[in-house]
Amino acid sequence: MDSSVVFNIVTTAIAVVAVVTSVVFGARQARIAKHANHISVMMDLFAEFRSVEFHEQHDYVTTRLGAECDPAGGVRGLPAEPRAAFYSVVYYYQSFANLAVFGLLDETLLATVLRTRIVSVWEAVRPFVERERELRGEAGGGTYMSIFEELARLAADLPPEHVRARLTASRRGRLRGLD
Template sequence: MGFNVLSLVLSVVAVAASTWGVRLQISRARADSDLAMTTDLILTHVRDPQFQRDQLWVLNGLSAEHGPENGLEGLPEPANLRAWNVGIVYETVSIMLRFELTNPVILMSLAQHRIVKTWEALEPYVAVERERRGRVVFPFFEDAYVAAKAADPSLLYASLGLRKADGSPRVPDGRAGGAPWRAPGRGRGIGGRRSSPTRPTRLTRRRTPGF
């Protein structure tokens, strides 16, 4: 009887150890994948000179040159191509954020300001395009805008122990309604329940000025 109990205990321990080892390997593979996809997105797409020119034009020139009454597709060339280029890149970034195909905290830290400003520049044109098409255009980009608008980066910076130039620690600025950035579960989006700003080791798994 004692031998059978001991065998059972050893079997359970062996299964638990094997399961833990598999989960550790999956976690490491996932971290490597996150880093690779984030790096590819930044170096291959975001840092592309044409995208940078198009983005600056959307932010500073689009509304001055063309009204939103014809939507995106109705803009004359090359304005429509430039606006679509920027919108599609941000839609792709936002899909990666929503489904956690890349590290969401790093990517939101990198892109929060430009997600907000670019969506606000394109939104009147997107609204008309949606009406013309009878379907939603750039839904993931809009979702990322909501998350970026609500997020308070100072909470993240404080939780990670980032310091100012004089060596003093950064502290939350107490912006009303601000929320931390949290790594979501797949499909739950930025702000999901999986992690907490008081546990920075979860966040570190996860601003070039140009983005």
């Protein structure tokens, strides 16, 4: 075989290896960047989660809203303080759900981390949201809070042991990295 042919084959092989390596590392960097975006968004939203006022409003919505207020007036019919608590808590979770819909946040991660809270808030506000949909003329599957409703459905469908399974898988992955 001519030495120039061998040289061409070797240089072509090196070029192919370089391209494949670049593609692999580029895909890995994109995946890392995506996870970095998730972390940043989660941390910003969890800042609100650390406030005492948010937890007081959350407790109000999940334990007292339905007992103290009639859903017949929908959300707009709530008195000022209960309505403020509703908006603060429900739109907090709606923000997470919106980010998940647009691919800025992993909805399964979100539903795993906030599973119980999302489900309890949805159960508490559901009669008010459904009545609000009727008042808006959206009866029969309206759009008001539909993204949050879908997030609550996803969270409710996750088995309770899902969180534990994710933690176990995460630990195994970290331990493999130590080998």
